[in-house]
Amino acid sequence: MNASRNPLCARLGIELPVVLAPLGGESASAALVAAVSNAGGLGILGAAYMTPARMDEVLAEIRSLTDKPFGVNLFCPQEWKCDAAREAAFVAQLSVYHAELGMAAPQIPERFEEDFESQFDTVLKAAPAVFTFTFGDLGRDRIAALQQRGTQVWGTATQVREAVHLASLGVDGIVAQGAEAGAHRGTFLGSRDEGLVGTIALVPQVVDAVKVPVVAAGGIADARGVGAVQALGASAAAAGTVFLLADECPISSAYREALQQGQDHETVMTRAFSGRWARGLDNRFMREFAAAELPDFPIPNALTRPLRQAAGKAGRAEFLSLWAGQAVALSKRAPAAEIVKNLAAGWRDE
Amino acid sequence: MNASRNPLCARLGIELPVVLAPLGGESASAALVAAVSNAGGLGILGAAYMTPARMDEVLAEIRSLTDKPFGVNLFCPQEWKCDAAREAAFVAQLSVYHAELGMAAPQIPERFEEDFESQFDTVLKAAPAVFTFTFGDLGRDRIAALQQRGTQVWGTATQVREAVHLASLGVDGIVAQGAEAGAHRGTFLGSRDEGLVGTIALVPQVVDAVKVPVVAAGGIADARGVGAVQALGASAAAAGTVFLLADECPISSAYREALQQGQDHETVMTRAFSGRWARGLDNRFMREFAAAELPDFPIPNALTRPLRQAAGKAGRAEFLSLWAGQAVALSKRAPAAEIVKNLAAGWRDE
Numbered sequence: 115m116n117a118s119r120n121p122l123c124a125r126l127g128i129e130l131p132v133v134l135a136p137l138g139g140e141s142a143s144a145a146l147v148a149a150v151s152n153a154g155g156l157g158i159l160g161a162a163y164m165t166p167a168r169m170d171e172v173l174a175e176i177r178s179l180t181d182k183p184f185g186v187n188l189f190c191p192q193e194w195k196c197d198a199a200r201e202a203a204f205v206a207q208l209s210v211y212h213a214e215l216g217m218a219a220p221q222i223p224e225r226f227e228e229d230f231e232s233q234f235d236t237v238l239k240a241a242p243a244v245f246t247f248t249f250g251d252l253g254r255d256r257i258a259a260l261q262q263r264g265t266q267v268w269g270t271a272t273q274v275r276e277a278v279h280l281a282s283l284g285v286d287g288i289v290a291q292g293a294e295a296g297a298h299r300g301t302f303l304g305s306r307d308e309g310l311v312g313t314i315a316l317v318p319q320v321v322d323a324v325k326v327p328v329v330a331a332g333g334i335a336d337a338r339g340v341g342a343v344q345a346l347g348a349s350a351a352a353a354g355t356v357f358l359l360a361d362e363c364p365i366s367s368a369y370r371e372a373l374q375q376g377q378d379h380e381t382v383m384t385r386a387f388s389g390r391w392a393r394g395l396d397n398r399f400m401r402e403f404a405a406a407e408l409p410d411f412p413i414p415n416a417l418t419r420p421l422r423q424a425a426g427k428a429g430r431a432e433f434l435s436l437w438a439g440q441a442v443a444l445s446k447r448a449p450a451a452e453i454v455k456n457l458a459a460g461w462r463d464e
Numbered sequence: 465m466n467a468s469r470n471p472l473c474a475r476l477g478i479e480l481p482v483v484l485a486p487l488g489g490e491s492a493s494a495a496l497v498a499a500v501s502n503a504g505g506l507g508i509l510g511a512a513y514m515t516p517a518r519m520d521e522v523l524a525e526i527r528s529l530t531d532k533p534f535g536v537n538l539f540c541p542q543e544w545k546c547d548a549a550r551e552a553a554f555v556a557q558l559s560v561y562h563a564e565l566g567m568a569a570p571q572i573p574e575r576f577e578e579d580f581e582s583q584f585d586t587v588l589k590a591a592p593a594v595f596t597f598t599f600g601d602l603g604r605d606r607i608a609a610l611q612q613r614g615t616q617v618w619g620t621a622t623q624v625r626e627a628v629h630l631a632s633l634g635v636d637g638i639v640a641q642g643a644e645a646g647a648h649r650g651t652f653l654g655s656r657d658e659g660l661v662g663t664i665a666l667v668p669q670v671v672d673a674v675k676v677p678v679v680a681a682g683g684i685a686d687a688r689g690v691g692a693v694q695a696l697g698a699s700a701a702a703a704g705t706v707f708l709l710a711d712e713c714p715i716s717s718a719y720r721e722a723l724q725q726g727q728d729h730e731t732v733m734t735r736a737f738s739g740r741w742a743r744g745l746d747n748r749f750m751r752e753f754a755a756a757e758l759p760d761f762p763i764p765n766a767l768t769r770p771l772r773q774a775a776g777k778a779g780r781a782e783f784l785s786l787w788a789g790q791a792v793a794l795s796k797r798a799p800a801a802e803i804v805k806n807l808a809a810g811w812r813d814e
Contacts, residue, residue, distance in 0.1 A: 273730075274793070293643065294662035306746055307732045312644040312662035314692055315683035315790035322794075333665035341695030342664055345810065346688045380623075382657045396656055440665035443624070444672075460695065 122287065122327040122349035126183050126243055126266065129154035130458040132340070133329055134450075135295075135354030136160035136187030136246060137363070139435075140426065144172045146362040148179035149450035154458070156350075158185035158246060163415075166232040173240045183243030185268075190250040190302075191230045194389075194410035201409050201417075207402070208421060211433055215424050226416040241265050246289060249390075250302040257284050268329065270300035272309035274319045279303065281324040289352060290320040292332025296355045296381070296439035298392040308383065308391055314346065321347035335441035337460030344461055353457060355439040360450040366426035372397075372436050373445065381442065387422075387435040388415035395442070398432035472637065472677040472699035476533050476593055476616065479504035480808040482690070483679055484800075485645075485704030486510035486537030486596060487713070489785075490776065494522045496712040498529030499800035504808070506700075508535035508596060513765075516582040523590045533593030535618075540600040540652075541580045544739075544760035551759045551767075557752070558771060561783055565774050576766040591615050596639060599740075600652035604633050611636070618679065620650035622659035624669045629653065631674040639702060640670040642682025646705045646731070646789035648742040658733065658741055664696065671697035685791035687810030694811055703807060705789040710800040716776030722747075722786050723795065731792065737772075737785040738765035745792070748782035 120131050134150040137143070138160030147157030159176065161169050169186075176184055201222075208220045234256060237245055241263040248270045257267045261284075268287040269280035277288045291300050292313025301309030313332040321328050330343035331352035340351040358365055358373055372395050382396045386403035389411035394400070408414055418435075425433035448456075470481050484500040487493070488510030497507030509526065511519050519536075526534055551572075558570045584606060587595055591613040598620040607617045611634075618637040619630035627638045641650050642663025651659030663682040671678050680693035681702035690701040708715055708723055722745050732746045736753035739761035744750070758764055768785075775783035798806075 292662055292664065293660075294665045306730050310643075310660070311790050312642055312683050313664045314642065314662065314689055315644045315685075315794075318686065318688045319791070319793055333662050335665075336668065338668045338696045339664055342692035345691030345695050380656050440661050441669070443669055444665075 120349060122329070126156065128156050128183055130454060131350035131461055132156070132454050132457045133350050133352040134158050134357050135331055135352045136185070137354060137357065138162050138187075140422075141358060141363055141365055142172070143362060143364050144175035144179060146357060146360055146450055147184050148176050149360070149362045150357070150454055151180045151182035151184045153451035153454035155454045156183060156185055156244065158187050158244065160187050161233065161237075162187065162189040163228065164233070165228055166236040169233065169236045173242070185244030185246055186237050186240070186242045187246045187248060188230065188233055188237065190247050190252055191227075192249055192411060194412065196413070197409055200407050201413060203406065204409055204414060204417060207406070208417060211399070211421055215421070215428055215430065215433070217420065217424055220417060220420065223416050227412045237265075238263060244268060246270065248298065248300045251279070251283065254283050261286070271320060272299055272301045272316070273303060273305060273311060274316075274323050276301070276303050277320040277324050281326055285326060287327045287329060287349075288320055288324055289329045289331055290317050290348070292316050292330070294333030294440040295331050296393050296442070297437035298388070298390055301391070310383070313343065317343055317346040317348050333439055333441045334457070335439070335444035337456055339441065340457050340460030341462065351457065355442050356445040356453055356457070357450060358438070359445050359447045360453055361448070362450050366429070366434070368426060368429045368431040369434055369436060370447075372431045372434070373438055373442055374447070381438050381440055386414070387418055389413060392435070392437060393439060395436035395438050397434070397436055399434075470699060472679070476506065478506050478533055480804060481700035481811055482506070482804050482807045483700050483702040484508050484707050485681055485702045486535075487704060487707065488512050488537075488647075490772075491708060491713055491715055492522070493712060493714050494525035494529060496707060496710055496800055497534050498526050499710070499712045500707070500804055501530045501532035501534045503801035503804035505804045506533060506535055506594065508537050508594065510537050511583065511587075512537065512539040513578065514583070515578055516586040519583065519586045523592070535594030535596055536587050536590070536592045537596045537598060538580065538583055538587065540597050540602055541577075542599055542761060544763070546763070547759055550757050551763060553756065554759055554764060554767060557756070558767060561749070561771055565771070565778055565780065565783070567770065567774050570767060570770065573766050577762045587615075588613060594618060596620065598648065598650045601629070601633065607634050621670060622649055622651045622666070623653060623655060623661060624666075624673050626651070626653050627670040627674050631676055635676060637677045637679060637699075638670055638674055639679045639681055640667050640698070642666050642680070644683030644790040645681050646743050646792070647787035648738065648740055651741070660733070663693065667693055667696040667698050683789055683791045684807070685789070685794035687806055689791065690807050690810030691812065701807065705792050706795040706803055706807070707800060708788070709795050709797040710803055711798070712800050716779070716784070718776060718779045718781040719784055719786060720797075722781045722784070723788055723792055724797070731788050731790055736764070737768055739763060742785070742787060743789060745786035745788050747784070747786055749784075
């Protein structure tokens with residue numbers, strides 16, 4: 115494609131309108147982010163669960179692997195409160211799984227989440243080409259501070275009114291996250307339907323509602339999805355699930371095998387692993403917590419981390435957060451550069 | 465566009481790959497079906513709630529208005545059983561609404577649904593260009609009988625395995641209904657996630673899984689949606705909600721006004737009106753039945769009909785089944801021919 119005709123690509127200095135959605139936790143990888151950027155797309159690091167020190171290391175590693183633009187994503191801090199009864203019930207159930215894996219009983223961690231101020235300062239200092247945020251409102255001052263350092267800022271919207279709100283704060287772009295997307299929903303202004311608007315309906319409505327470029331996410335796993343979101347008016351396509359199968363992505367083999375189960379394996383929405391709605395492949399953990407009154411995000415996320423790490427090593431997919439979008443069955447294992455090339459083949463020169 | 469390059473259009477003898485999704489109940493209209501077909505698309509009559517005698521009348525009216533191909537849709541019969549306690553609770557709640565509108569107390573109707581055999585024989589005799597069915601498995605014999613009369617048969621799928629099953633029965637096409645679609649879900653093989661797969665994820669997977677043409681439905685309300693589903697591999701695009709605002713569509717003004725509320729009004733999934741999952745604009749009726757144990761489809765549908773008819777006349781949208789898809793805010797009032805033309809503008813010659 116002719117990148118100069120795509121304003122988003124031209125402004126970022128990237129060749130292809132293909133974005134690596136920010137994969138976090140065990141899926142976060144400097145090698146994958148760099149490989150996507152080196153292939154002409156835009157790699158984005160999911161740094162929400164990293165300490166600032168770890169962020170520094172990973173950002174340095176990315177820069178050692180590429181001199182191309184890349185991005186960093188963080189979760190905006192959420193209000194949450196402790197509820198002793200819910201936490202006790204959650205830990206009791208977790209204890210059963212710990213015992214099954216021969217692990218010590220669950221411990222309450224020193225903290226449930228990283229310090230956002232320190233994470234944000236790390237990004238500000240690193241000045242990546244793009245910063246994206248999820249779960250809410252970064253605030254005008256932080257957006258302006260990033261922009262003054264040369265970092266473009268994109269906010270994540272799952273509903274038109276969220277996109278309008280983010281645009282009013284001065285963001286440079288909107289990631290429109292359709293209901294098909296894997297992992298956490300970015301919904302932050304409330305919704306009677308959990309913000310589950312499909313990509314084909316959401317993207318053109320967001321494009322009409324804001325003046326900044328729109329990056330479409332949700333259900334895009336091959337060239338056809340990229341062609342579709344171009345037709346809907348998006349300036350670029352973001353894909354996550356398909357990159358979980360990139361050779362460079364360091365997920366456990368149990369997770370990788372679950373993703374490759376084949377046609378028509380279903381994804382479901384769950385709050386079980388983190389306390390926030392997210393989409394993944396159905397498994398025992400999700401089913402057994404389906405009716406539970408869960409502690410607020412991020413408490414379950416912190417409490418389940420040791421179990422998820424042990425289950426990954428033990429090959430026990432029933433205890434893993436198997437995040438995946440609805441196009442998972444279109445995803446195939448390949449080097450990241452090949453995935454980027456396959457996706458970009460769907461974009462037509464205008 | 466050059467219709468001869470689109471096999472679905474060529475086989476049907478239509479100019480444009482635009483299909484009117486089968487609107488039923490008060491939205492069913494010979495004038496609308498004929499207007500879509502006269503404009504070069506394919507009108508489909510939603511006949512599920514019509515007596516065979518009424519079907520004969522409406523089919524004759526369509527034929528008096530157009531000599532172009534058109535289609536008819538029916539619901540395949542579902543197994544259902546009576547549950548006296550649930551019915552009594554449902555009628556008790558309905559009685560409150562009847563009283564508010566000054567109506568007599570709800571009556572148990574003579575029958576809860578039309579006789580499918582007679583409806584089917586009416587279609588067979590009429591031999592429309594296309595017959596489409598929803599909610600399941602029409603059976604090989606009926607499919608073959610229609611095909612022998614020159615009627616093409618399309619089945620409705622919301623999941624890949626449903627599409628594969630329908631193709632194995634010998635259908636001529638698959639309507640792939642994404643989660644964004646308004647009104648009833650066609651899901652018939654069960655699902656942990658209610659069959660809510662978004663159009664952008666569903667369509668390419670169905671295209672890969674079957675050899676017959678795929679008609680994409682769900683979230684398509686303007687040229688951009690049509691361009692998107694073409695990129696996904698569909699052979700035509702079906703739209704429903706946008707045609708509710710066609711001048712020819714005989715919906716109540718209360719329903720029409722609700723559809724035109726503007727940006728970001730939300731749709732939700734509900735079983736409240738019929739006993740089966742369907743998507744519509746949130747209202748009081750849906751909210752007050754949200755937690756209820758409902759009788760099986762089609763019992764609530766039959767029981768709520770008098771209330772819906774009275775509420776339409778009285779302008780009380782809170783008691784109407786305000787079926788709408790997630791692209792409702794992209795829909796604008798216009799003559800049907802203009803809507804067809806606007807949609808078809810999104811299809812590119814290959």
